Amino acid sequence: MMAAEGALSFSVASVMEDVLQQHDTRPQVLDLDSRRAEEAATRRYEAAAWLRKMIGVVGARELPAQPSEEEFRLALRSGLILCLVINKVDPGAVPKVVESPCDSAAVPDGAALSIYQCFENVRNFLVAVGQLGLPTFEPSDLEQGGKSSKIVNCILALKSYSEWKLTGNGVWKFGGNVKATTSGKNFIRKNSEPFKNYSRNTSNTETSTNAQLLETENSKMPNSSLNMLVRAVLLDKKPEEVPMLVESVLSKVMEEFENRIASQVDFKLAAAKDTPNGSRTQLKHTSDDTKYKTEDKKLTLLEKDQKIHKNSISDEETKRRQLKYQMAFDGQERDIKELKQTLTITKAGMQFMQMKFHEEIQNLGLHIHGLASAASGYHRVLEENRKLYNQVQDLKGNIRVYCRVRPSLGGRSDFKSVVDSIEEGTITINTPAKYGKGCRSFNFNKVFGPTATQAEVFADTRPLIRSVLDGFNVCIFAYGQTGSGKTHTMTGPKDLTETSQGVNYRALSDLFFIAEQRKDTLHYDVSVQMIEIYNEQVRDLLVTEGLNKRYPFQLIIFLNNGFNVPDASLVHVESMYDVIDLMKLGHKNRAVGATALNDRSSRSHSCLTVHVQGRDVTSGAVLRGCMHLVDLAGSERVDKSEVAGDRLKEAQHINKSLSALGDVISSLAQKNSHVPYRNSKLTQLLQDSLGGQAKTLMFVHISPELNAVGETLSTLKFAERVATVELGAAQVHKDTSDVKDLKEQIANLKAALAKKEADQEQKVSASPGGKLSSRSPPNLQNGDSYTESKSQRKPKTDVANFEMDKKTRMRQKTQSFDLDELLANSPPWPPISSPGETYAEDDREMMGSGDWVDKVMVNKQDAAAARCWEAENNGGFYQKYVPDSSKLYSEGAHGFEIASTDGADELDAATSDSSEPDLLWQFNHSKLPTLSRLNNSNGKPTKSPDLRSMIPRLGPSPSRKPTGSHQAQGPTRGGRQGTAAEMKRKAGSKK
Ligand SMILES: Nc1ncnc2c1ncn2[C@@H]1O[C@H](COP(=O)(O)OP(=O)(O)OP(=O)(O)O)[C@@H](O)[C@H]1O
Known part of the structure; x- marks a missing residue:
């Protein structure tokens, strides 16, 4: 180093x-200047000391040991000391030194010369110093304001040089911090030998x-x-x-x-x-x-x-750094390896998890798919089930009729009921002599005997409740004479218990039960209205502040949302308890009038309407169903009720509305484009539940008492026709083989008729003096013959009923009758003697026996048809078999029924219902205009008979004329009915 x-x-x-x-x-x-000054002084002293030492005290007498800057400058100004010193250091460096050149005081005249000599000394010195390579200064630095530090530097450099020269070793280097002057002039020294070669080379x-x-x-x-x-x-x-x-x-x-x-x-x-x-x-x-x-x-x-x-340093450093880097590198490599390992493990874990995840997703997807298909399948099945269920309901008939027989109220053990037997859908009534002694059978969808419980009765109603929840409109109404048990069926007895609850409570209970069962798929909202129709005015039965306040209401046909009486209270119900409370209120408000027949007899129609709205939880689709539960007013006849005045008015209103109900059902059965809903408040109210997809159930009630048998028969006839209408309608496309059978039967009947006609003609011609009116059947010439006729007929009727075994009856319900075919093969339409005759009898009948309201229309048609037939055929079946109307109806108040029941000929006997006044509507009435045209001589279409004729009539029809045309009705219809019944009977026996 x-x-x-x-x-x-x-x-x-x-x-x-x-x-x-x-x-x-x-x-x-901060004290830089003072330090510098101090340093400069120190250096100056050093220089002065060295100069003094070099030239002796005498030579340097002008230079103090520690001179000030000024003193130092003045002492050296002559250049004498400088030249002496340099010559000491480098002998001969300044060959010629001017002694005391600047002593101007001593040589006052030679001042200019002195200055020149001084400059000469200084210049020679500087040249000599410069030749030595030492730092120099400017001659002006020796003047006032010059830089004495440069002079000091030069002297100290010379000192260093001198000292180096004295020691004689090494390379001399000026260690001072004073740089050689760059701006210095190149002074030429006169004697600069020692450095001549050096400077040259x-x-x-x-x-x-x-x-x-x-x-x-x-x-x-x-x-x-x-x-x-x-x-x-x-x-x-x-x-x-x-x-x-x-x-x-x-x-x-x-x-x-x-x-x-x-x-x-x-x-x-x-x-x-x-x-x-x-x-x-x-x-x-x-x-x-x-x-x-x-x-x-x-x-x-x-x-x-x-x-x-440098290399060794850099090698070491490099090695050190390399080592350091290596270590860091190794460490990082280790870390990387670890990280790689962790990454690999994590990757593997991730892959595993991904695989598992995919598997899970797939499984979940499959599961969801399965669930979705199961759900859609379930919904499909549910929907299918709903459809099938309602199809089954449809097949059963959109209008169903159940008959219920009230038990005897007296509780007498010797009580003799008019009900002879009840067998599934058939009820047989023992008719007293007054009504044509014998047994009359009526077919319904179901017959409940006196012992049937409320639960049993409701069991067959239950399917309709499901339909309501499926979005169908349903109407359940109770029909029957006063005291026959309508309220009992619909509501229950006065002292209501769980078991004695009627259809209303049970229906709503079921409704809530099914709604609860379906709550996962459908959310139901149930609300209730309760109104009554009294004297053709509507009352809200759910008001608490008095009935008259909101009476009467307007009935508004507002079918879109199912609210026909928007003004009536609509109360949302959550449970059966709500319903019970409301019904209590309703019954309290209901107008109840006492009659001779029943203390509690209602003279108004009451209707409990249940509005159901179901929202599909998933799809949001809304189902709306509506159910009318109607307790109709009593259908008894005025004369029996022994009423007059207000009661008569009430009765007339009741019957008007029941008549209108018959009209509507008839129109629906015939699929008329116009259905006369507006004819009464009752039909207006039930409009949405009587037509279209609505399902209707009629509970027809009868009393078992003998004194009510007339009403019972009327009621049953009405009900059976309602049932038959529907059954006929449901059978339309059933079985063509049956039609063939029926055709055959018709042909047989025709043959039988021809034979019988021939026989009778023989008898008439054989009897002495016996004259037969061309219009009266031989067995109805007098009362005896009539009685005989009845007696002859009764067993036939019975036979007819008997022969119609259960199987046949069931088939009867489901068979389809093609009216055209039937009419084409049926006997000709019987003529009537005078259209006017019928009406007189008819009115009487209406007042007395409660016959059908619009029998008039039927009669008109029948009469017209008969006239045509008569004109065209000049006598025939009708003349021979239709009883004389005057005799027929003079038999009493029930002349019509008697006549119709007791047609007393073989043909009638062969048909159980030959006396039915308007059996025509069993056929497809839509075809009747065609028939009328065929038979009407003037070519005008005649009005087809309709169901209005089914309604028992309380008063005379304004359209009815006092004629005896009713004659034609019984036999005419009887003939037609009989024909159909006979066909059925034969079909049954054939099988
Ligand atoms: N199936 C039955 N079992 C027991 N009692 C019955 C039955 N049907 C009716 N009753 C009783 O017969 C009486 C009359 O019945 P209900 O009042 O129901 O007849 P209704 O047809 O409603 O009469 P109205 O037309 O006057 O209202 C009541 O006391 C009732 O309890």
Whole structure:
């Protein structure tokens, strides 16, 4: 290191000095000037001391030991001291020295010369110094305002040179921090021998190299300025701060030293590159400068050392760094490996989880798919079930009729009921002689005997409740004479218990039950209205503040949302308890009038309407159903009720509305485009539940008492026709083979008729003096014959009923009758003698026996048809078999029924219902106009008979004329009915 340092162009001291100066200047910026002044003074003293020492006290008498700047400058101004000194250092450097040149006081006249001589000395000195390569100064620096520091520097450099020269070793290097002046003039020294060759033979580079060498040499010498710097730095430091300061200065010195070495090496390398034959080549060729060769070698060695040193440093550092990096790299590699491992494991885990997830998703998908298909299947099945269920209901008939027989109220053990037998859908009534003694059978969908419980009765009603919840409209009404048990069936007895609850309660209970069962798929909302129709005015039965307040209501046909009476209270119900409370209120409000027949007899129609709205939980689709539960007013006849005045008015209103109900059902049965719903409030109210897809159930009630048998028969006839209408309608497309059978039967009947006709003609011709009216059958000429006829007929009727075994009856319900075919093969339409006759009888009948309201229309048609027939056929079946109307109806109040029941001919006997006045509507009436046209001579279409004729009549029809045309009715219908019944009977026996 020391060897290398010896070859360096800078010394440790100089580096140290620089660092110290930097160090010294940084922290003490504030007192920089004072320090500088102090330093300058110190250096000045040093220079002065050296000058004094060199030339002796005498020679330097003008220069004090510690001169001020001014004193120093004045002392040297003559240049004498300077020349003496340099000659001491380098003898002969200034060959000619002017002694005391500036002593102007001594030589006052020679002032100008003195100044010139002084300048001469200074100039010679500067040339000599310059030749030595030492820093110089400007002559003006010796004047006032000049830079004495430069003079000091020059002197100290000379001092250094002198000292180096005295020791004689190493390369001299000026260690001062004063640079050689660049702007200095090139003074020519008169005697500058020692450095002549040197200055001549060295280029700038060589000068620089020499300077460096000198500096290196100089660095070996004690450096007083360095000491001073150190002193200055440590001057104001506390002792405890010194170690740290020294440490920091040393580290900086090291750093600076290294930097300088590095930059020097770089500089050398660059110089060597730039001038391959540069200074060293020149030195080589300089024969007289072997010293430089040596130096060059030294420099080369130095460079090598530097390189080695640098390389070794960089190797170590590199190794250290490499080691460090390696370690870091190894660590990172390890980490990466671990991470990779973790990543692989995680990846595998992820893949596994993904696989599992996919599996799960797939399973879930399958599961959901299964569930969805199951759900859709379930919905499909549900929907299908609903459809099928309602199809079954449809097949059973949209209008169903159940008959219920009230038990005897007296509780007498010897009570004789008019009901002979009840067998499934057939009820047989024992008719007293007054009504044509015998048994009359009626067919219904179901017959409930007196012992049937409320639950049993309701069991067959239950399917309709489901239909309501499926969005169908349903109407359940109770029909029958007063006291026959309508209210009992619909509501229950006065003292209501769970078992005695009627259809209303049970229906709603069921409705709530089914709604609850379906709640997962459908959400139902149930609300109730309760009204009554009294004297053709509507009352709200669910008002609490008095009936009259909201009376009467308008009935509004408002079918879109099913609210026909929007003004009536509509109460939302959640459970049966709500319904029970409401019905209690309704019954309290209901108008109840006492009659001779029943204390509780209602003279009004009451209707409990249940509105159901079901919302599909998934699809949001809405189903709306409506159910009317109607307790009709009693259908008894006025004469029996023994009423007059208000009661009569009530009765007339009741019958008007019941008549209108018959009209509507008839129109529906015939599929008329116009259905006369508006004819009564009752039909208006039930409009949405009587037509279209609505399902209707009629409970027909009968009393078992003998004294009510007339009403019972009327009621049963009406009900059976209602049932038959529907059955006929449902059978339309049933079985064509049956039609064939029926055709055959018709043909047989025709043959039988022809035979019978021939026989009777024989009898008539054989009887002496016996004259037969062309219009009266032979067995109805007098009362006897009539009685006989009845007696003859009764067993036939019975036979007919008997022969109609159960199977046949069932078939009867389901068979379809094609009216055209039947009519084509049936006997001709019987004529009537006079259209007017019928009406007189009819009115009487209506008042007395409660016959059908619109029999008139039927009669009109029958009469017209009969007239046609008569005109065209000139007698025939009708003339021979239709009883004389005057005799027929003079039999009493029930003449019509008697006549119709007791047709008393074989044909009638063969048909159980030959006496039915309007059996025509069993057929497809839509075809009747065709028939009428065929039979009507004037070609005008006649009105087809309709169901209005089914309604028992209380008063005379305004359209009815007092004629005896009713004659035609019984036989006509009887003939037709009989024909159909016979066909059925035969069909049954055939099977
Ligand atoms: N099936 C039956 N079992 C027992 N009692 C019955 C039955 N049917 C009716 N009754 C009783 O007969 C009486 C009359 O019945 P209900 O009042 O129901 O007749 P109704 O036809 O409604 O009469 P109205 O037309 O006057 O209202 C009541 O006391 C009732 O309890």
